[in-house]
Amino acid sequence: MDSVPNTQRATLALLPSQQMDSRQLYFAMLDERCSTVGQIDELSGSISRGFLLEQLSVAAAIHTDFPAEMRSLPDVLRSAHDQVAQDYQCYLDERGTGSPRRYFSCRSHAMYFLRTVAPTKLVDGAWLYGLLQSWQDPRLAPLIRTYLEELGCGNLLQNHVQIYKRLLARYGCDKWQDGPNEHFTQGAVQLALAHNADEFLPELIGFNLGYEQLPLHLLITAYELNELDIDPYYFTLHVSIDNASIGHARMALQSVLDCTPRLGDAAEFYRRVGNGYHLNLVGMGTEEAIASFNLEQELLRVLADKALSGAKLHSDYCLVGGRLVSEWLSSSGETSELLQTLQSTGWIRRGKSLEQSRFWRLLTDEQAPMFGVFDGYELQLLKDWILDDADRTPTLKRFRIRPSNGHVKVTVVPQSDATIEQIIAHHIGREPKPNSCADVDVLFQQLAGVDTKEQAFAVLTGMLSPANHPTPAGLAATRLYADLFQHVT
Ligand SMILES: [Fe+2]
Ligand SMILES: [Fe+2]
Known part of the structure; x- marks a missing residue:
């Protein structure tokens, strides 16, 4: 995973959190490869703390269903879960009667989503890391167990971060590191909680409670990814492992009840748990990430990005619309015009089959001169844009979310009396x-x-x-x- 270079890191240490963006903070906190809990360096210690306080104040203004009274919490969570189940059934009924996909307009839209939420998914479970030092505290055992299960208990195939990495690599979506700041806010919050677990324990417990609830978007995402022939395993795994009956959602609720002070200020503890619950909603959420996609804008962004590296790589007999390709690529701000010219000169025949576009063949034919220049996601963008709805009818694949049998629970030691x-x-x-x-x-x-x-x-x-x-x-x-x-x- 990319990290912040040392020189940049040194600069970051001098900046208050207000002058650091979420992306810088995210990589800085992730950079501490050898840190141990309790030995967080000054960079992440003080700056991540300031960031967390800022995000908590943002979260305070967000409305959620978190109840004012702790005794109502189990019922509120149960009815929210039931509502999700009911809403998902309505969604399935709608789709069964021919309604279009609710989330993803095309395959590249789904791949865009995978990239957009990558910074969050690639630190899955991170907020619980800071609890490992409290392995002797039985109240926190369910949360440590949750963390170990997020890590697949050390099984490469079941480690959630590794599962997501494989998903990105499989579909050519692993260029996510340069995304805008808002893609990194939620992941930075998770890392900041990891680095400040002692001070923000009630908030951490509340954050975990919110995060481990089953959201409707997880079910719809899994359904539509599958429909677009993208492996939904990462998402279906979370439908099962986070379940409210014995899974992470139940352990999350249990930890709120177990950690409530018996002698101290229980009301204050619960208020802070609520703040942490709200903290789940800062940064870019799933539906916002999905809504931020615009096929043509995203294609233009990719082409402008390619122009930066490709401007000096074309020979002087490559012409488009009577102009050298190297000239097109060197003039910034002309990507849109280039795309128009590719169409008007017949290099791209929009709305026709891909093979009719010479530009597509340049990228994908065997021994094509531009083979390998676009990754899987970028090719899919171009493909969806060229086809322009001509061939985007959904392939309705049958799909049922089954409990995953692949995830591991915390393992049993060889012998219970082993030293x-x-x-x-x-x-x-x-x-x-x-x-x-x-x-x-x-x-x-x-x-x-x-x-x-x-x-x-x-x-x-x-x-x-x-x-x-x-x-x-x-x-x-x-x-x-x-x-x-x-x-x-
Ligand atoms: Fe996970
Ligand atoms: Fe979980």
Whole structure:
């Protein structure tokens, strides 16, 4: 994953949070590859705290269904869940009678959405990271378990961040890092909570409660992705793993009840939980991300982007509309005119089959001179724009969300009475020799000689950070952490 270069990072450290945008903060917080909980550097410590306070004040103005009385909370959540189920049934009925898709106008629209929400999805679960240091607190055990399950308990195929990365790569959507600021706000909030878990524990618990509820948009997104022949697994997985009966939504509610002070100020705690619940809604949400798509504008953006790198790469016999391609690409602000000229000169025949457009063949034919210049998403944009509704009738595929059998729950240790040394030795013994990743060897070297739970968790925790957990060493650390955690709880 991209990170902020060191020089830029040094500059960031001098800036108050008001002068940093969400994107800068996002990468700065994610850059702390080796940080351990409790040892957050000044950059993320103070700046992320300021950012969190700002976002909490933004969140305070957002209206939600969060009830004023804690005793109403279970009922309110249950009826919200029932409403989602009912609304989804209405959606299915509408679609069954021929209504068009509600979210995605075309396949590139869906791919645009995947890219837009990538900064959030690629830190999935991050807000819970800061709780790992509290592994001895039984009230927080369900939340730590939730985090471990977000990480697939160290199974590469079940790690949610890795699942999303594979989804982006599979459809050529992995160029998301240069998106506008608003794409990064929600992910930055999640990372800021990770870095400030102690101080903002009630807000974190409330944020988790809101995040783990089943939203209608998750169901519709999964349905329409499938219809557009895009693997919906990441989304269907969350329909099942976050379920309200035994899944993350139930554990989220339980943690609110368990963490409510018995002797302290319960009303104040609950007020802050509500603030965290509202915090879910800052930044760009799913429906806003979907509504921000404009096919032609997005195509023009991509072409302008290509012009920057392609201007000097065309020879002087490449002409469009009597003008050198290199001239077209060097003059900024003429992308729209270029697109018009490509049409008027027959390079693009809009509304006709793709093969009739010479420009399309230049990009996609075997040994075509521009083969590989556009990624999967960019090609799909061009394709949808050329076809111009001519061939966009939805392929109505049958779709039912089934409980995913692929996700893992926190695993069971080899023997319940195993010692710490035995559990660590068991994990080291399962690793391939020699290990293809040097970091894994270093991790196990660090664990050699560890004989207390405290030492083991101290070594492992930093490797479960949002930046580290999707790596081979992070996954190995997660597997061991999950076993140890099961052992002590
Ligand atoms: Fe997740
Ligand atoms: Fe979840």
